[in-house]
Amino acid sequence: MLFNSFVFWFFLAIVLALYRFLPHKYQNRMLLVASYVFYGYWDYRFLSLIFASTLIDYLVANWIHDSRAQSRKRNILLVSLVANLGLLGFFKYYNFFSQELAGMLAGIGITLPLPVLNIVLPVGISFYTFQTMSYTIDVYRGVTRPTRSFPDFALYVSFFPQLVAGPIERSNHLLPQILRPRSATTEQFIEGLYHILFGLFKKVVVADNMAPIVNHVFSRPVTELTGPEIMLGIYAFAFQIYGDFSGYSSIAQGIAKWMGFDLSWNFKMPYLSSSPSEFWQRWHITLSQWLRDYLYIPLGGNRGGPANTQRNLMLTMLLGGLWHGAAWTFVIWGFYHGLLLMIYRLGEYVGSVTGIRQPSSRLFRILNVVFFFHLICISWLLFRAESMGQVWNMLTTVATNHTVTDLTRYGFAMLLFFVAPFMVLEFWIEKSGDLLRVVNSHWLFRSAVYLYFAMMIWVFPPLANQAFIYFQF
Amino acid sequence: MSPNNHTSRVSDPSLKYELWVVLLLCCILSITEFGLRSAEANLSGNLRHVNQIPDIASKLNADTPAVLFLGNSLTNNAIDLQAFNRPYSILHGAAPRSVEKITPDGTSLSDWFCIYRNFIGTQQNPPKVVIVGFAWAQLSDQYPVNSARLGGLFCSLGDVPELAHTGLARYENILTFTVGAVSHVYLNREAIRNRALDLLIPSYRDVSQAINAESNQGGDDSAAIPGSRHYTYATFRRFSELVTRAGTRLVIMAMPVQNAYEVDPTFLTVIERYDVTLIDLRHMPGLDASQFKDPIHLNALGRKIFSRTLAEILDAQTVSRSD
Numbered sequence: 065m066l067f068n069s070f071v072f073w074f075f076l077a078i079v080l081a082l083y084r085f086l087p088h089k090y091q092n093r094m095l096l097v098a099s100y101v102f103y104g105y106w107d108y109r110f111l112s113l114i115f116a117s118t119l120i121d122y123l124v125a126n127w128i129h130d131s132r133a134q135s136r137k138r139n140i141l142l143v144s145l146v147a148n149l150g151l152l153g154f155f156k157y158y159n160f161f162s163q164e165l166a167g168m169l170a171g172i173g174i175t176l177p178l179p180v181l182n183i184v185l186p187v188g189i190s191f192y193t194f195q196t197m198s199y200t201i202d203v204y205r206g207v208t209r210p211t212r213s214f215p216d217f218a219l220y221v222s223f224f225p226q227l228v229a230g231p232i233e234r235s236n237h238l239l240p241q242i243l244r245p246r247s248a249t250t251e252q253f254i255e256g257l258y259h260i261l262f263g264l265f266k267k268v269v270v271a272d273n274m275a276p277i278v279n280h281v282f283s284r285p286v287t288e289l290t291g292p293e294i295m296l297g298i299y300a301f302a303f304q305i306y307g308d309f310s311g312y313s314s315i316a317q318g319i320a321k322w323m324g325f326d327l328s329w330n331f332k333m334p335y336l337s338s339s340p341s342e343f344w345q346r347w348h349i350t351l352s353q354w355l356r357d358y359l360y361i362p363l364g365g366n367r368g369g370p371a372n373t374q375r376n377l378m379l380t381m382l383l384g385g386l387w388h389g390a391a392w393t394f395v396i397w398g399f400y401h402g403l404l405l406m407i408y409r410l411g412e413y414v415g416s417v418t419g420i421r422q423p424s425s426r427l428f429r430i431l432n433v434v435f436f437f438h439l440i441c442i443s444w445l446l447f448r449a450e451s452m453g454q455v456w457n458m459l460t461t462v463a464t465n466h467t468v469t470d471l472t473r474y475g476f477a478m479l480l481f482f483v484a485p486f487m488v489l490e491f492w493i494e495k496s497g498d499l500l501r502v503v504n505s506h507w508l509f510r511s512a513v514y515l516y517f518a519m520m521i522w523v524f525p526p527l528a529n530q531a532f533i534y535f536q537f
Numbered sequence: 538m539s540p541n542n543h544t545s546r547v548s549d550p551s552l553k554y555e556l557w558v559v560l561l562l563c564c565i566l567s568i569t570e571f572g573l574r575s576a577e578a579n580l581s582g583n584l585r586h587v588n589q590i591p592d593i594a595s596k597l598n599a600d601t602p603a604v605l606f607l608g609n610s611l612t613n614n615a616i617d618l619q620a621f622n623r624p625y626s627i628l629h630g631a632a633p634r635s636v637e638k639i640t641p642d643g644t645s646l647s648d649w650f651c652i653y654r655n656f657i658g659t660q661q662n663p664p665k666v667v668i669v670g671f672a673w674a675q676l677s678d679q680y681p682v683n684s685a686r687l688g689g690l691f692c693s694l695g696d697v698p699e700l701a702h703t704g705l706a707r708y709e710n711i712l713t714f715t716v717g718a719v720s721h722v723y724l725n726r727e728a729i730r731n732r733a734l735d736l737l738i739p740s741y742r743d744v745s746q747a748i749n750a751e752s753n754q755g756g757d758d759s760a761a762i763p764g765s766r767h768y769t770y771a772t773f774r775r776f777s778e779l780v781t782r783a784g785t786r787l788v789i790m791a792m793p794v795q796n797a798y799e800v801d802p803t804f805l806t807v808i809e810r811y812d813v814t815l816i817d818l819r820h821m822p823g824l825d826a827s828q829f830k831d832p833i834h835l836n837a838l839g840r841k842i843f844s845r846t847l848a849e850i851l852d853a854q855t856v857s858r859s860d
Contacts, residue, residue: 070712251550257559280748332540345540470740477738497538499545507554511561518562519569523726 065105067315068268068525075102076319083323088245092219095323099224103188106228110186113151118221120147121196125203125210125217137204144200148193155185160390188228190387194354196221199235201358208236216242223325225316229309231330232350238325246324256321257514258503263314265517266486271307272526273482274300277475282448286457290467294458296475298441301448303483306335309348332499333490335440338432340404343440351387355380370413377409378402388447393455397446404439482524485516566722573729574721580728583642587690590656593637598660600635605657605664607649611792612670613640614834620844633665641690645675647682647703650776651692654699658779667780668788668851672833673798676789677768678702684710685717689724702771770807777811788814788851793821793843794833814854821846 065072079098083091104111124144128137169176199220202208211217220239226232248256281289281297289297313330320327334347344352360380366373378399385398415421422428442459449455493501502513578585597603606616616638639652649669657663674680682704687696697705697714704710717724735741780787789808791800800817808815821843828839835843 069709070716071709074708074712249550250552250555251547253552254547254550254555257555276748280751283751329545332543342540349540471744473739474741474744478734481734481737494538497543499543500547504548507558511558514558514562515565518566522566522720522722523729525726 065102067312068264068272080322092216092242095224096215096219096222099219099222099227102224103222103227106187107184110189113155113186113189114192114222115218117148117151117193117196118218119214120144121200121221122210122214122217125200126212128200128203129210141200141204145197148197152189152193155183155189157386157390158183191230191232192221192227194351194387195232198232198354198358199239202235208234208239211239211243213243223320225319225325226327229312229316230348230350231313231316231328232354233328237328241325248322248324252321252324252326254503255500256318258500259314259318259321261318261514261517261521262502263311263316263318264521265311266307266314267311268525269307269517269520270482270486271304271311273478273524274304274307276526277478278304278448280471282450282454286454286461289458289461289465290469290472291462291465292468292472293475294462296472296479298445298448298458299479300475302335302437302441302444303479303486305444305447306331307486329499333494335437335487336433336491336494337440338429338436339408340401340436341408343436344401344405351384355384359383370409374406374409377405381405393446393449393452396452397443400443400446404443489513570720570722573725577721577725580725580732584725584728586639587641590639590641590652593639594656594660597635597637597657597664598662601662602633602665603635603637603662604633604666604668606636606638606640606668606670607653608638608640608670608792609644609675610640610642610834611672611794612790613638613642614830614836615670615792615840615843616640616847617837617840617844620841621848640670643683644686645680645682646671646677646772646776647680647687647700647705648691650699650772650779651687651696653776654696654779655691655693658783663780663783663785665784666786666788668790670790670792672792672794674766674768674801676773676804677770677801678772679704679766679768682710684713685724688714688717689721690717694718699775700772702769768801768803770804773804773807774811777808777813781812786814787812788816790847791815791817791819793819793824793835795826795829796832816847816850816854818843818847818850 065075075098079094082094086094100111103114121144124140127140131137131140166176199208199210199217203210211220216239219242220233220235223233223238223242277300278297281293281300286294310331317327317329328350330349332346332349334343337343337346360376363376363379364372365376368376379402381398381402382395383398385394385396385401388394388397422432445455445458449458489502493499498504502510505513578588597605606612618636618638621636639657641648641652644652653667657667669676680703682700684705687700687705692700692714697711700706705714722729731741731745734745777787797819800815800819805815823842823846824835824839828835828842830836830839
């Protein structure tokens with residue numbers, strides 16, 4: 065069920081109605097059943113996978129907690145890591161690695177006929193495996209106590225608003241909310257309404273209207289495109305992926321609020337960042353925090369001197385890229401972001417040593433943001449393109465062909481119509497420092513904003529429904 | 538500002554004001570809904586034509602014997618009622634008193650079924666001949682349905698079980714059907730969107746059509762290539778029973794388009810069992826690329842040629858029966 069489908073809202077209406085009248089214990093059971101129904105609606109065959117992952121990590125966490133010897137705890141933790149990474153590795157990466165291995169061996173004259181399997185990627189597997197691994201790791205570290213209630217733990221893993229595309233919730237944030245009685249407050253209703261409307265606007269209006277332009281540009285041979293058309297495709301994709309993913313996260317937050325849950329913020333106006341480290345504090349925040357806490361810091365973080373810090377940053381970003389998909393373009397995307405982090409860190413270091421400071425003027429900040437946005441757009445080209453050849457050809461064409469066509473004029477006008485108001489709103493929110501600026505404004509102004517969202521959602525969706533991009537992860 | 542310094546608290550959680558917001562939203566949306574319903578026909582020529590269907594049905598009922606052309610823009614662009622009438626009347630003497638076409642854009646069998654059931658079949662004097670134009674797999678159960686259009690314009694809830702074999706059977710489509718019946722803003726969003734963006738976006742029509750054609754693989758239902766999919770015709774069976782039960786003759790025309798398509802052999806087997814005449818006009822003599830205004834629609838000259846030739850073919854098949 066897509067969040068922008070009628071069947072989902074019909075399902076949610078039933079869930080909320082039941083939720084309202086059930087006591088706490090039965091609320092959790094009902095939510096668990098609803099979450100499995102939600103997930104099974106995608107493909108019932110994958111219910112067994114999420115159940116298996118849940119069962120393994122439930123048992124592992126309790127064994128770890130009950131064990132005394134550190135070595136034993138570590139060995140039990142390995143069971144969880146191997147199981148979860150094994151699931152992820154098989155479903156997501158088997159074909160990629162087997163083909164690369166076969167290709168590499170063929171290059172040195174060895175023929176290894178590895179089977180290519182017709183594997184369907186279970187929706188949300190990258191998200192829920194990371195979520196459950198964080199739980200077992202946190203239990204091992206003593207950061208969180210395991211729950212003895214299997215149904216409540218199963219709900220933590222499968223909670224439907226955030227199951228298929230995050231936010232990736234830490235056990236010490238979401239699990240206590242599941243375990244304690246809750247009811248939605250007025251504040252949560254108000255905030256939830258905002259998140260849902262804004263999320264639908266970002267997904268249905270912004271992201272889905274950019275999708276046909278993106279598909280049109282990226283599906284054509286580069287020789288048929290001009291530089292401005294390619295730039296249009298890149299900008300459109302930048303807003304498609306942002307609207308798509310942040311829209312989903314917002315809707316998830318809003319729905320959870322209506323049930324009295326508080327989910328983590330996953331996006332905070334990332335395109336207003338002026339540096340890579342700031343970007344990763346604003347974009348897919350829960351993933352970057354997961355990578356920081358379970359990869360970057362265990363690798364040593366910034367504790368081993370500049371060279372080790374750079375190495376740890378690069379390794380983290382490479383694996384972060386690979387998390388997104390089984391293709392070299394994703395790895396190179398991760399490498400590119402690692403490189404950006406390294407270069408900016410180097411720049412800060414040089415600045416601290418030489419005493420050269422960045423100008424603090426507003427104009428410089430704006431230019432910095434615009435410049436960094438374009439660096440991010442290059443990364444989106446790596447993300448969306450189907451091959452490095454396409455990336456190279458597109459960049460070359462951007463640099464050499466400046467012909468403005470009907471498609472260019474059409475596309476930039478569409479960006480102005482669908483994206484510009486959205487970015488103006490984001491800029492206004494950023495300037496105020498209040499993520500709920502719209503909610504905290506006068507009720508008449510809020511009505512006007514919600515009316516704009518509602519009319520655009522109702523009248524201006526694209527002509528065909530588009531899937532959520534992050535479902536492929 | 539550092540993203541870590543953002544605040545995120547509702548400063549004044551007042552349910553009263555939030556309810557005012559929701560109420561104001563509902564009021565304005567309702568006003569928009571009612572406003573649109575009164576001005577709906579002005580949104581497009583197609584909606585004007587849809588609004589005329591009850592009048593056309595009454596005319597067919599009053600001016601009997603009548604001939605009805607049922608289809609979509611393929612048929613609309615192929616039939617010139619004047620050109621069809623004259624040779625037909627010359628050839629027969631007892632000409633039909635009324636020849637009409639009901640051809641809303643983008644429709645297919647599910648729409649025609651509901652149109653016939655709810656507007657034509659309810660009349661005391663149904664047409665003597667119903668001629669349906671189709672191409673590709675538009676008569677199959679698998680052809681995509683526009684659920685909102687079905688719910689908003691042509692069908693009632695009672696028609697849903699009749700269309701159970703089509704895509705309408707899925708939960709999402711039934712809900713969309715219901716929303717289309719309730720909200721004409723939602724139903725007409727495509728027309729509103731196209732009107733607004735046509736005004737605001739340079740080259741909107743041309744570029745959108747190019748993008749849509751690319752994503753739809755040429756504008757036709759390219760999945761509807763017999764042999765590449767398995768098609769069923771339960772809905773067509775119901776439709777032919779509905780049309781022919783009062784003695785109406787049902788004629789099916791395979792329409793000419795520039796890119797060749799096959800008629801599903803399964804469909805040929807189905808119509809053999811029913812009193813349905815199939816006329817294969819895919820390669821009509823006298824029609825070539827110069828008589829098409831785009832890959833699928835005939836231009837004015839092509840329309841005249843098609844209509845006259847069709848009348849001659851029908852005459853040769855002695856479709857028309859006097860009272």
